[in-house]
Amino acid sequence: MVDISASSKWHEECGVFGAYSHTEDVSLMTYLGLYALQHRGQESAGIAITDGAWMDVTRGMGLVNEVFRHQLPHMDNQYIAIGHVRYSTTGSSLLANTQPLMVNYAGGKISLAHNGNLTNASQIRREMEEQGNVFQTSIDTEVFVNLIAKSKQPAIEDKVMESLKKIKGAYCLTIMTENKLIGARDPHGFRPLCIGKSDTAWVLSSESCALEVAGVKYVRDVEPGELVVIDKDGLKSYKFAEVEKKAACIFEYIYFARPDSVIDGQCVHDARFMMGRILARESGFKGDVVISVPDSGTTAATGFAYESGIPFIEGLIKNRYIGRTFIQPTQKKRDTAVKLKLGAIVSAVKDKDVIMVDDSIVRGTTSGKIVRMLRNAGAKSIKMCVSSPPIGYPCYYGIDTSIRKELIAATKSVDEIREYIGADALHFLSIDGLKQSISEANSDDMCYACFNNSYPVELPKDDAVGADKYVFEHAKKK
Template structure:
């Protein structure tokens, strides 16, 4: 799948904003593990420090510091457009006629290819191969007067998924696309300062009180006068259901819905739908943990640790290549033989994308002596690619796009395979209206229909392959 990025921002006259951003990014590390960066300003100067790797690795020697700094933004990246390279790390920082600006982006712009071509034809030079740079250039070229007007002018030209934290010399700005695909929330510090974070768990770690979520189609501007809201587009909510299935941390609350409660309910509904007979329930840690506890609770079966996770290995889902994912599975998980030997094991996982990881897990458990292995998945089959910031790649790579449930079962080698129904999934987010959520990866009902949703335009390396062809 193509997601994951996390954005964070702090405005404070009393707290160390770069240090708070550092801690916030660690809390959001699950949203991206390829690269990270922090940009800071003191009102006159602006600087950015970026690097490849985890937050604690990149800033292992020193957190970016600036005397009298009072605004900072940060980013953790999983590449959804452009290669995993230092040049493509964020935040992006540029100078233009209006001053300096830094930007961090979570999501995917579905019309980035079209806009970039037009900008290049007019002489614009790009230094990265990521869609986020399109937005920076639109701001710089806008003929509007104030920076707020320039940003809104640019927001009205882009389509797709985006949550943005933007920093000028004196303002912290956050924006969320009209569909609200990705989450973004606001927190308040003790000194009256503000925090922007992809998830509420980022607020918790820095001691910020949750204020509210940024609304779809809303831009918030934070400066010395406090927080001001600007509505730049009519809200057409289509919150990504996968935030609740997999992406977000269980301790986060998104748009009023507890992620933990959602996943626990997914497990309970699964137990009712699958009615799978077994001796024990285990999870594929960590993303399957909460759903597994819900399944065991409803089924009246013991929930035990049958797979042990190496805590020092990143999430296999967000490894950038298939070879790396395969290696990571072997390094990441190991069965507990004394737990699974001779048992009929019910394994709870959040999803099956390509099927390779599930097949390896089934084989691991059989090799460890499991009598039967029943795979139970807390989401419906993923049969369609995502264009809004999730790395589902081409549809042909999605196992559910080419195989039936029975064929998938045979492919992964399980004794039985059960997926959560779409109606069951919808019932697991009671605080949200299913009509305001995106289930496109399950049913192909894309909230934004446009020509740029072709395989070529959705290609992660669109800005690189096009240049290669031009140079031939």
């Protein structure tokens, strides 16, 4: 979405990547993989490497190319690397909270990168602190590291699996020891994780879009509740938990994932294109042109145009050189920020009945600004289509969302939202329509909690605290 001012989009926490090879440059592979996963997090990036004896990590604030502007991590004979790009959902955007985390413990050295959110992290961390454990960050990921370090199991695989059985929530992990690359996906499969392979290398990645650039081919997805271990003997698979109910995040298909990724057998582009087609059928909107809010609404908009026969044109242009998102303190500056990010093409929309397609409305502030922008450019009418149902409930599984009272669909009807954003008509994709769009995956294996309040994993007992991304920082101030 366009809002570089007050985060009208939901943001996922991060992307993870890991590479194992005795002949390839695993640091470069990981750098390229993170570059392909940059859309999953723009706050910070990091890469950890090992040569089997030594382990080192390089982390920094900013985009991948900013953090590694001058040099990639290097070590003679390095053969394992893991990487991370971050958008914070637990803990502030600080250097101390960047990943991968690296620690020395009685069993050796370990580095770990995490995508997701633990719903019982506060409870576990509080118990550990009472036992004398020291925490250096304010992110839930550090709970993993401490659980692994405290485990009495002899093998690292057993240490990790014992630790995973104690946690709840959403997670995909890449873990590196001096001689093994490990990946794990939570029992519900909230977050994606896939495996790639070439003749000389193994790779773990949050999305399949990062595999080709790293020089490997897609093998399969890591299954929910599965731990994979890659070492000199190849790949081994372990089942650490039974899958009670799969609950992959539906927003991977709506917004988060890159369109050229395939997740659990479903091409993301195909799903979004079908969302647009079904939007055209459900809404019945007529107009002169179909436009998108770039880039996240574009695929659905082309699907709408294909189904309706109404031509798709570029009505909004995105400034691709504005860099990372940022927050402005005043309304005037926030409005200026949107204008910097997006511009209306007057000749394309003037005197036209415009159908505008976007993927979601969270707070509604940015949608209103775009509608005003189009009206100022001379659009005769603006009908808005949204390729997701109304978002009425927060996410606790690794998405940085508002508290419920800040979600516009929690307090306003569709018609009230339409009036608030200033559109002439508004249609949200139905949940049934959304399910029809995911034709190659099992639509019943998805999490729709942000739409229907049906959470597949128990929530924090204190929702006010559990939903707070700064929970560990606030706790220290008490």
